[in-house]
Structure formats: C-alpha cells, structure tokens
Amino acid sequence: MLKPNALKNGDTVGIITPSSPAPVLFKERYRRGLTQLEKMGFKIIEGSCSKEIQAYRSSSIRARAEEINELIYNDDVKAIISTIGGLNSNSLLPYIDYEYLKSSPKVVMGYSDVTALLLGIYAKTGLTTFYGPAIVPSFGEFPEMLPKGKEYFEDIVKLKKRAPFSLEVPLEWTEERLDWNSQIRGKEMSKNEGWITLREGNATGRLIGGNLNTMSGFMGSEFFPILKGAIFFIEDSSKDMAIQERSLSMLKVAGVFDEIAGLIIGKHEHFNDLGSPFSLNELIIEIIGDTNIPILSNVDIGHTFPSHVFPIGIEVNLDATKGTIMFLEDGVYE
Known part of the structure; x- marks a missing residue:
C-alpha cells in the first residue's frame, strides 16, 4: 500500500x-x-x-x-x-x-x-x-x-488529526441548491439528524468506495478494486427510488454484499422517493437481504455539506451498533 x-x-x-x-x-x-x-x-x-x-x-x-x-x-x-x-x-x-x-x-x-x-x-x-x-x-x-x-x-x-480517531457527526448540514452564478447568500444549514444504524455489528477492513452511479461505468474492469473484506461506502445525488433499486441491485448481483465486511451509506442529496410507500433505507435492507454485515446510513460523505474526507485504502473500524466510524491509520505519511 x-x-x-x-x-x-x-x-x-x-x-x-x-x-x-x-x-x-x-x-x-x-x-x-x-x-x-x-x-x-x-x-x-x-x-x-x-x-x-x-x-x-x-x-x-x-x-x-x-x-x-x-x-x-x-x-x-x-x-x-x-x-x-x-x-x-x-x-x-x-x-x-x-x-x-x-x-x-x-x-x-x-x-x-x-x-x-x-x-x-x-x-x-x-x-x-x-x-x-x-x-x-x-x-x-x-x-x-x-x-x-x-x-x-x-x-x-495536512495531518492535523492523527489516527486512530472516530469521525464526528456534524451538528449541521445542507443540501440547499442555489444558482452558482447568481448566489448572494450562504446556504441555509439544517440540524443533522445523525447517522442511522440499519444493521448492527462491528467490522474492520479497508475503506473503499465512492459514488454509486459512477461505479456502473467501470465495475468489473481492471480499474475496479477488489472488495473482499472491505468497509464499502457509497453515496449518490439527485437520483430517484427506481434508479437506486437498479444501482443497489447491480451491487447485489455482482456479489458485492457477499464480499464486503461492512457498508457505509452517505446522505443522498436531493433524493426523489417517487411517492414510494417505503423509505430508501427499507429498500436497502430489502435488496441486501439476510447478508449479515453492519450497515450505517445517512453518513456525511459526498454531495452534502460539510462532508468528511475518506482516504481510500486505509484501515477503518465500522461499529454500526454504536454508530461510529474510526480511522485506524492515517491516509498520508508525515
């Protein structure tokens, strides 16, 4: 590494x-x-x-x-x-x-x-x-x-914080969308409702992931990492429930949920539930099924602000029972 x-x-x-x-x-x-x-x-x-x-x-x-x-x-x-x-x-x-x-x-x-x-x-x-x-x-x-x-x-x-340390849940967050060429005020911030445990458990592994929609453009190629034992994170923006079912099912049929050790799901910016009688979190559990991995949802990573920086490849601990993510090593050398 x-x-x-x-x-x-x-x-x-x-x-x-x-x-x-x-x-x-x-x-x-x-x-x-x-x-x-x-x-x-x-x-x-x-x-x-x-x-x-x-x-x-x-x-x-x-x-x-x-x-x-x-x-x-x-x-x-x-x-x-x-x-x-x-x-x-x-x-x-x-x-x-x-x-x-x-x-x-x-x-x-x-x-x-x-x-x-x-x-x-x-x-x-x-x-x-x-x-x-x-x-x-x-x-x-x-x-x-x-x-x-x-x-x-x-x-x-800049290594202002040294591993090991647990990530904080920001007190506030925003997904407000303003016209970038005419913006005259800062975005309105909302109280952070916190990270959500979808399935309890504790796992340690390499942190690998990114934008779910983008992965469809190169998954299965030589440019996609091996996910065996990984703490896998995904996030998305401006998608709807139907697209999310397709994208999450892509991971399911590719065997991803059978390989990874844990799953982190970021806040979904501007999500459209299409009037579905179920939530996105419920859909996630429906698709993943009985696979016994810890799952933490609504995490501040990706398109909402502020978002944590995730160093791809470092070892992390995901304790979905406690709702915590701990970085066990630094992403850079001093």
Missing part, C-alpha cells in the same frame, strides 16, 4: 477538470475556490483543460488524460484536486500513467464522477486516494468554504 506525503504550506496543488467544464461555466466560483486554496497556504497550477469546453465535457478524452499526466510528471506538484465531477471520468482510465504515479505518489482528491479516477488509481497502484472536496462546489462555496469542510480536509491531508 502506497501513501502520499502530508501536505504543508507552500506545497503546489495541481487542478484538473476531468469531466464537466465547471471552470468555464462558473468562473467566479472557480476563482474563489483557487483563492481559498491559496489562503490555506498552497501554490496553484491550473491544468491545461481548465479553460476548455466541449459541450458536456472540458476537452477530448486524450487531452483530459494528458492534463492529469502532466501533473503526475511534475515533481513540484504534491496534490491533484478536481474542479468538479460530471459523467465521463471513466473515459480517462486507460490513459493514465499509473507506473509513474507509483514512483512519485501524490494526494489525488475529488468526489462524485471522480470516483472512477480515485478507484482506478487505487486499483492499479495501491496508492491511497481521497474522496473529498472539489474546487468549484466545495472550496469555492459562497462566501467561503464551510469551516467544517476546511477542518475535515486539513485533518486528513
């Missing part, structure tokens, strides 16, 4: 746009995100696709892959962070220079569609990657990054 070094003030962060052209579509928010990173002590190198737009994507498949490789080859770059997600990061998986990244590990971070890159890199190199904030939605929040989001980021990649 490989780990990158912890980030420190003065380090250079490379910015990639592997799918949606958010820097072009949301220029002010993008610039605010870069400024936030600079305030946190980092230098910035913008990737070659940050000013490109081709309808739904920033640039061609090869150009987006080359953007990543250019930053991988740059030994001054200590971290690579995505501007946002999208739908097509899986297109880049065959073209990344995994061998060079193994020889020169860096922090690689993003969420949502960037799941494809994070899991692909982990599968091919064994390098810990980081399911965490992206430039436009997270660092670029108005009027500034949420304090807890900043804290969770620095706890993990």
Whole structure:
C-alpha cells in the first residue's frame, strides 16, 4: 500500500477538470475556490483543460488524460484536486500513467464522477486516494468554504488529526441548491439528524468506495478494486427510488454484499422517493437481504455539506451498533 506525503504550506496543488467544464461555466466560483486554496497556504497550477469546453465535457478524452499526466510528471506538484465531477471520468482510465504515479505518489482528491479516477488509481497502484472536496462546489462555496469542510480536509491531508480517531457527526448540514452564478447568500444549514444504524455489528477492513452511479461505468474492469473484506461506502445525488433499486441491485448481483465486511451509506442529496410507500433505507435492507454485515446510513460523505474526507485504502473500524466510524491509520505519511 502506497501513501502520499502530508501536505504543508507552500506545497503546489495541481487542478484538473476531468469531466464537466465547471471552470468555464462558473468562473467566479472557480476563482474563489483557487483563492481559498491559496489562503490555506498552497501554490496553484491550473491544468491545461481548465479553460476548455466541449459541450458536456472540458476537452477530448486524450487531452483530459494528458492534463492529469502532466501533473503526475511534475515533481513540484504534491496534490491533484478536481474542479468538479460530471459523467465521463471513466473515459480517462486507460490513459493514465499509473507506473509513474507509483514512483512519485501524490494526494489525488475529488468526489462524485471522480470516483472512477480515485478507484482506478487505487486499483492499479495501491496508492491511497481521497474522496473529498472539489474546487468549484466545495472550496469555492459562497462566501467561503464551510469551516467544517476546511477542518475535515486539513485533518486528513495536512495531518492535523492523527489516527486512530472516530469521525464526528456534524451538528449541521445542507443540501440547499442555489444558482452558482447568481448566489448572494450562504446556504441555509439544517440540524443533522445523525447517522442511522440499519444493521448492527462491528467490522474492520479497508475503506473503499465512492459514488454509486459512477461505479456502473467501470465495475468489473481492471480499474475496479477488489472488495473482499472491505468497509464499502457509497453515496449518490439527485437520483430517484427506481434508479437506486437498479444501482443497489447491480451491487447485489455482482456479489458485492457477499464480499464486503461492512457498508457505509452517505446522505443522498436531493433524493426523489417517487411517492414510494417505503423509505430508501427499507429498500436497502430489502435488496441486501439476510447478508449479515453492519450497515450505517445517512453518513456525511459526498454531495452534502460539510462532508468528511475518506482516504481510500486505509484501515477503518465500522461499529454500526454504536454508530461510529474510526480511522485506524492515517491516509498520508508525515
């Protein structure tokens, strides 16, 4: 297992746009995100696709892959962070220079569609990657990054908190959606109803996971990690009950629930239950059936804010009986 070094003030962060052209579509928010990173002590190198737009994507498949490789080859770059997600990061998986990244590990971070890159890199190199904030939605929040989001980021990649430690349940959270180009106020926060035990139990394993919808684009390939014994986490955004039944059943028929040691389910941003006479949590239990694994739901990871940073590949303990998640090792080297 490989780990990158912890980030420190003065380090250079490379910015990639592997799918949606958010820097072009949301220029002010993008610039605010870069400024936030600079305030946190980092230098910035913008990737070659940050000013490109081709309808739904920033640039061609090869150009987006080359953007990543250019930053991988740059030994001054200590971290690579995505501007946002999208739908097509899986297109880049065959073209990344995994061998060079193994020889020169860096922090690689993003969420949502960037799941494809994070899991692909982990599968091919064994390098810990980081399911965490992206430039436009997270660092670029108005009027500034949420304090807890900043804290969770620095706890993990700047090593301000050392393992072992249990993750806190944030007191407040939000899924409010405002127009990024006309936003004039901060998002309204709601009281956090807490994490929900769906099935009691205690398990320890490697933390692996990401955005459920994205996984359908590369599951079963050489770029998808082995899940045997893992603490598997999934989250999603703006889906409905029918789509969730399909996606969760994909995991079921692929044998995932028979392999993993435990399951963490993130808060689902803007979920549509389609008027179903059952809840999403009830659907999860219906699909999983009698498989006896601990399951903790409604966890603050993914598209809602603030969200914890999950280092993919570290050993964690999931105690669904107590409703706790403990990181047993750091995601970076000191």
